[in-house]
Amino acid sequence: MIQTVIFDMDGVIIDTEPIHRHAFFTQFAELGIAVSDAEYASFLGSSTRNVFQQLKLQFGLTQDVDALLLRKRVLFNQAFDTDPTLDLLDNVRGLLDDLRAHQVPLVLASSASKATIGRVCARFGLGPYFTHVVSGEDFAQSKPNPAIFQHAAALAGTPVSECVVIEDSANGVAAAKAAGIYCIGYASPHSAGQNLVQADMIIQHFSELSAEKIRAIRVG
Incomplete structure (x- = not known):
């Protein structure tokens, strides 16, 4: 599970x-x-x-x-x-709320700098959702190197076989798979041209996911 x-x-x-x-x-x-x-x-x-x-x-x-x-x-x-239109992607907050309600630990693992992650979390009140936040600036190599996801799993104290990564880029999917983690690829219309073929599951919208569906994923 x-x-x-x-x-x-x-x-x-x-x-x-x-x-x-x-x-x-x-x-x-x-x-x-x-x-x-x-x-x-x-x-x-x-x-x-x-x-x-x-x-x-x-x-x-x-x-x-x-x-x-x-x-x-x-x-x-x-x-x-200065961008007043910037907001979370459709249904993401609903998924975060659902996962938190089901007491599923969440980790943020982004290639962005700590400053950028902090800016996003502060503007949209994301801090309470995540038990740990990991920035790519702490690693010598970026995704597709798996180090960031291996570290995220270790911080959570969860075996990689019991983790899921949600990614939208080819490099991110490759990093998740190299880490031995089940990967859900989000086919974002804003990241066109990204090859997500390595992902274990591909979604078009976050309404396709829920805590129950994610908990039910079987790995291996």
Whole structure:
């Protein structure tokens, strides 16, 4: 029986992807580098640090990775704070409430920085739902490396065979499977082009899930 549910954040709980995209491409223009849509799509699920580490090597950028990170964060925060339409994805809060009512421990494991996770949690009152919050900035490698999900399961004190990960990116699904965790792929209309074929289950809407359905998942 499933004991713990591990949620990704961007594209799963909230659709901040357009804001991240705006911030990244604004910065790419400032840096004078050309990043294709296809290459950008391959970054989804990766931490911003890992993205800039890769771009620094690819384009020979002279700026420090930390300086690049700070500039991206400023651009993201400006857009996040001034977007009145930003909200949780449809039916996500209902699912969180249902899981909490059934005393299912929840862990947030996002490639986003601690600052961004904190900003999202504060704006939408998400803190009480999660027993632990894990940021990708604490790991040397991003998803598809499984470390973040392995750590999330360890923090929850739950064997990976009794966890479920909910993800919307190909990198995130690959990380969950590499960690040996059952993965529910959310086919988000905001993350088009993501190959979720490795997921054990694919949903189109969060109304398809409930605490009862998740608890009933059989692994192996």
